[in-house]
Amino acid sequence: MEFKTIQSIKDPHYNEALKLYDTKLNLSLTEDKRIIKRSLENNKTENDYVFIVGLENDVVVSLATAHYEATTNSAFLIYLFAKDLPNHDELMTQTLHQIEHELNLLSNLVHSRSINFLMMEVPKEPADLTQDNGLIIEHRRQFLYEHQFERQTEIDYIHPTNDGHTKKVDLFLKKNIKLTKDIYGTSVKSNYILKYVFANGIAREIIYALLEEMDLRKPF
Numbered sequence: 426m427e428f429k430t431i432q433s434i435k436d437p438h439y440n441e442a443l444k445l446y447d448t449k450l451n452l453s454l455t456e457d458k459r460i461i462k463r464s465l466e467n468n469k470t471e472n473d474y475v476f477i478v479g480l481e482n483d484v485v486v487s488l489a490t491a492h493y494e495a496t497t498n499s500a501f502l503i504y505l506f507a508k509d510l511p512n513h514d515e516l517m518t519q520t521l522h523q524i525e526h527e528l529n530l531l532s533n534l535v536h537s538r539s540i541n542f543l544m545m546e547v548p549k550e551p552a553d554l555t556q557d558n559g560l561i562i563e564h565r566r567q568f569l570y571e572h573q574f575e576r577q578t579e580i581d582y583i584h585p586t587n588d589g590h591t592k593k594v595d596l597f598l599k600k601n602i603k604l605t606k607d608i609y610g611t612s613v614k615s616n617y618i619l620k621y622v623f624a625n626g627i628a629r630e631i632i633y634a635l636l637e638e639m640d641l642r643k644p645f
Contacts, residue, residue, distance in 0.1 A: 525540075
C-alpha cells in the first residue's frame with residue numbers, strides 16, 4: 426500500500442476518499458463532509474490538518490484525518506477508516522502508523538521531537554445496540570487497545586455539535602510521554618478549540634460552556 430496526502434479538494438483521490446467516508450458513518454461520530462473541505466481550506470487549520478489516503482493499485486482503501494495542535498505539541502485523530510477487505514486490520518494499522526508519521530513531521534518542525542500524545546473520540550455503546558453493531562464497536566476499541574491507546578477516565582468528555590445535541594463519548598489517548606491531567610487537560614482543551622471552533626465553526630460560547638462542563642476551562 427502507498428500513501429498520499431490530500432492537500433486540495435481538486436486532488437483526483439479526494440472524491441473517492443469521501444465515498445469511503447460515506448460508507449463508514451454508521452457507528453462513527455458523523456459530521457458533514459463540508460467540514461473536511463473547510464479544514465483543508467480554512468486559514469486557521471490548513472497548515473495543521475493532515476488528510477491521508479492509502480492506495481492499492483491507485484484505488485483508495487483507507488483514510489485518516491487529524492489536526493496537529495502546535496502549542497501543546499499534541500494531535501487529534503478525527504477519522505481512521507479502511508475498506509472492508511480481508512486485510513482490513515492491516516490496512517488500519519498501516520494507516521494509523523502513517524498519520525502518526527505525518528503528525529510527527531509537523532511536530533519536529535516546531536519542537537524537534539514527536540508529539541506528546543494523540544487523542545481520539547470513541548462512541549459509547551448505546552443501550553439499543555444490535556449484536557452486529559456491538560461487535561463492530563468492540564472490535565474498534567480492541568484495535569485501539571492493541572495499538573497503545575488508553576481510555577482516559579478523568580474527563581467526562583462531551584462531543585459537541587452545531588445543533589446543540591451533545592453526546593457523551595469516550596476519549597482515548599496514545600501517550601508518548603508520561604501524562605497527568607495537568608498536562609493533558611490543557612492539551613485536550615487546545616485540541617478541542619482547534620477542532621470545534623476553528624475547523625467546525627461551532628460558536629465559541631457553545632464550546633467554552635462545554636469546556637466548563639468538562640472542568641477544562643480553567644488554567645491547569
